[in-house]
Amino acid sequence: MAPTVLITGSSQGIGKATALLFAQKGYDLILTARQADQLQTVAQELQNLGHSAPLIVTCDVKDPSQVKTLVEKALEYYGYIDVLVNNAGIYASGPIEQFSLSDWHQVIDTNLWGYIHTIDALLPHFLQRRSGTIVNVSSIGGKVPTAYLVPYCTSKFGVTGLTESLQAELKPKNIHVCGIYPNLIRSSFMDKAVFRGKDEEDLKNRREQLDNVLKAPVVEKPEDVANAIWDAVKNQKLEVMVGSANISQAFYRLFPGLIKWVSRQTLKNQDK
Numbered sequence: 001m002a003p004t005v006l007i008t009g010s011s012q013g014i015g016k017a018t019a020l021l022f023a024q025k026g027y028d029l030i031l032t033a034r035q036a037d038q039l040q041t042v043a044q045e046l047q048n049l050g051h052s053a054p055l056i057v058t059c060d061v062k063d064p065s066q067v068k069t070l071v072e073k074a075l076e077y078y079g080y081i082d083v084l085v086n087n088a089g090i091y092a093s094g095p096i097e098q099f100s101l102s103d104w105h106q107v108i109d110t111n112l113w114g115y116i117h118t119i120d121a122l123l124p125h126f127l128q129r130r131s132g133t134i135v136n137v138s139s140i141g142g143k144v145p146t147a148y149l150v151p152y153c154t155s156k157f158g159v160t161g162l163t164e165s166l167q168a169e170l171k172p173k174n175i176h177v178c179g180i181y182p183n184l185i186r187s188s189f190m191d192k193a194v195f196r197g198k199d200e201e202d203l204k205n206r207r208e209q210l211d212n213v214l215k216a217p218v219v220e221k222p223e224d225v226a227n228a229i230w231d232a233v234k235n236q237k238l239e240v241m242v243g244s245a246n247i248s249q250a251f252y253r254l255f256p257g258l259i260k261w262v263s264r265q266t267l268k269n270q271d272k
Contacts, residue, residue: 002026002027002028003026003027003028003082003083004027004028004029004030004074004078004080004081004082004083005022005027005028005029005030005081005082005083005084005085006030006032006070006071006074006081006083006084006085006118006122007019007022007029007030007031007032007085007087008032008033008059008061008085008086008087008088008114008118009032009033009061009087009088009089010029010031010032010033010039010042010087011031011033011034011035011038011039011041011042012033012038012042012187013185013187013222014087014137014182014185014187014222014225014226015031015033015085015087015088016042016222017221017222017223017225017226018085018087018222018225018226018229018230019031019042019046019054020045020046020049020226021223021226021227021229021230022083022230023046023049023051023052023054024051025230027082027083028052028054028055028078029046029052029054029055030054030055030057030070030074030077030078030081031043031054031055031056031057032056032057032058032059032061032070033058033059033088034058034059034060035058036056036058039056039058040056042054043056055073055074055077055078057069057070057073057074061088061110061113061114061115061117061118062109062110062113062114062117063117064117064120064121067114067117067118067120067121068121070118070121071118071121071122071125075125080125080129081122081125081126081132082131082132082133083132083133083134083135083233084118084119084122084132084133084134084135085135085137085229086114086115086118086119086134086135086136086137087137088110088114089110089111089114089137089139089155090106090107090110090111090192090193090194091152091193091194092107092149092151092152092193092194092195092196093148093149093152093193093194093195093196093206093210093267094148094194094195094196094197094203094206095148095196095197095198096148096150096151098196098197098198099150099151099194099196103151103194103196104151106194107151107152107154107155107194108151108154108155108158110155111152111155111156111158111159112155112158112159112162115136115159115162116162119134119162119166122134123175126175127173127175130173130174130175131174131175132174132175132176133175133176133177133178133233134166134170134175134176134177134178135177135178135180135229135232135233136159136162136163136177136178136179136180137180137182137225137229138156138159138160138163138179138180138181139152139156139159139181139182139183140181140182140183140241140245140248140249141153141156141157142156142157142158142159142160142179142181143160143181143245143248143249143252144248144249144252144259145157145260146260146263146267147260147263147264147267147268148263148264148267148268149263149267151194159179160179163177163178163179163239164179167238176236177238178232178233178236178237178238178239178240179238179239179240180225180228180229180232180239180240180242181239181240181241181242181245181249182220182224182225182228182242182243182245183219183220183242183243183244183245183248184210184213184214184219184220185219185220185221185222185224185225186214186215186219186220186221186222187221187222193210195207197269198269202269205269206267206269209267209269219244220242220243220244224242224243225242228240228242
């Protein structure tokens with residue numbers, strides 16, 4: 001029987017690239033996201049490439065009842081799940097005082113609670129089988145604190161803590177847990193990103209600033225992260241830093257104060 005992988009946020013970007021790669025490696029796929037039409041597009045692309053049709057389940061990972069239904073449908077369809085790739089996420093940028101509590105909930109409920117919900121729903125299956133792999137796609141923002149990304153970094157540091165503590169507990173039970181740490185990725189994540197600013201001009205500048213960064217040739221692609229995820233699963237790695245994230249982490253370890261200052265100066269825009 002082919003191994004199976006459940007990928008959240010698989011309608012675009014990193015999730016889509018991961019689905020394509022794991023299909024090439026012979027996996028059966030469970031794809032989930034909120035947008036049914038985009039999931040259908042990914043499914044059609046997979047079939048056009050000669051792969052089997054994936055199981056598609058629309059789901060908002062912020063809702064634990066929807067996640068429970070997702071896992072139930074996947075287990076009913078395939079009978080087992082080998083790999084969970086937690087990928088669904090949202091980016092947020094702006095001065096901390098401009099974020100409402102609703103913004104905070106949107107970011108943390110997606111980036112952290114969304115991962116907790118899928119793990120909670122699938123872990124009993126892994127424990128019963130004494131086998132399974134959990135891949136949490138975090139961010140360099142979960143290793144390096146960055147000014148003007150406070151809600152985002154808070155959520156990603158949470159993912160890092162979740163990942164590392166799960167590793168400590170689940171390794172003796174033959175459940176492998178890995179964290180993936182990319183830098184900014186050239187993808188369509190800006191479509192659902194949260195931007196806040198002092199005024200409309202500041203808001204516009206923040207969007208344009210990120211857009212310009214993503215156009216730089218050194219920025220990694222979703223396929224780079226997908227390859228890191230495959231490397232983690234195949235070689236049972238505890239963490240994989242993707243491309244330029246290695247440099248960011250190394251500089252922060254050597255010059256933490258300087259890196260924080262640079263992030264303030266780079267991202268403050270109209271903030272005083």
